[in-house]
Amino acid sequence: MRKLLVIFAALIASFWSLPAAAEVTISFHSFNGSVFFGRYPHAFVILEGTLDGTGEKVSENYGFTAKKVSTAILSGPVEHGIMVEEASYIKKTNRHFSVTLTDEQVAKVRDTMRAWRDAPGKYYDLEKRNCIHFVGAMAEIAGITVDFPQQMLRRPKKWMNYIAAKNPHLGASRIR
Template identity: 35%
Template sequence: MVSFSVAARAEVTVTFYSHDFGKNFPHAFFVAKGELADGQKVDTGFGFTAINVSPGILFGSVKGHVKAPSADYIASSNPHFTVKVSDKKYRELLGVVKKWQAIPQKSYSLNKRNCVHFINDVIKTLDLKTNLKTANWKKPRSFMEEVMKLNPFLKY
């Protein structure tokens, strides 16, 4: 009798989301799931936001942080597209997260460094096209839709 051992194929997918107005501030974030080649499980997500969403964000920089979205928040958000990434690209993506975690406070600026700017950095790390002259820096959903138009192969 011959037996074969077939290793499960390692794969990590990254899904990009936006969250519209409502009870919450508009937001953009990503969720990564899967398994790396070394067997390490991946189930994480990150977005960049103000620590306290208050009128202060309208007037200048405030304290910000990289934050993982809750399962309920993800479920009530809009998925836009999913990409498969290599282990190398996943590690580069985590490098973007670490870079944003290390930005000195006051790190959040609605006009210069918000969740869309963070997601733009992540998307560029994955070698996808973005529009640096976009009018959508404060519009997460519109930004994601623009990225999909610039990269027509993207699908959810």
């Protein structure tokens, strides 16, 4: 009996000393925006947490955008860039849903971001490759089903609500 108690105590002690589980969460955000107030509607992602394999802390966010906002955006592809948002801006956005990523998925998100950022030429296209398409690529890495209805390509919040409804396992509520 005493031996059994010692084994039981050793098991409990081993569980107590385990490090906290590492994980990185990707959150999907939209910004309502306004032509009159200087920021157009926008979609982006935030990665936060700790990589399991290395213990590296992760605190990153990315949004795909045109380098210059002008009427040229309406005519076809323009120069592009990745926008990193400040905390004060993030507070004003809508967080639609979050998903936990594996270390491999985090690496793929980073690789995809760099591929979009470093693509040669004019890569931002309001109809074919905008912030929604970028966030959609990130969502697919996370195992989320996406598509891009034409009537939503300039409406990030509406598109995110649509994607949340398409993926009920996310448990996301519609944002008004």
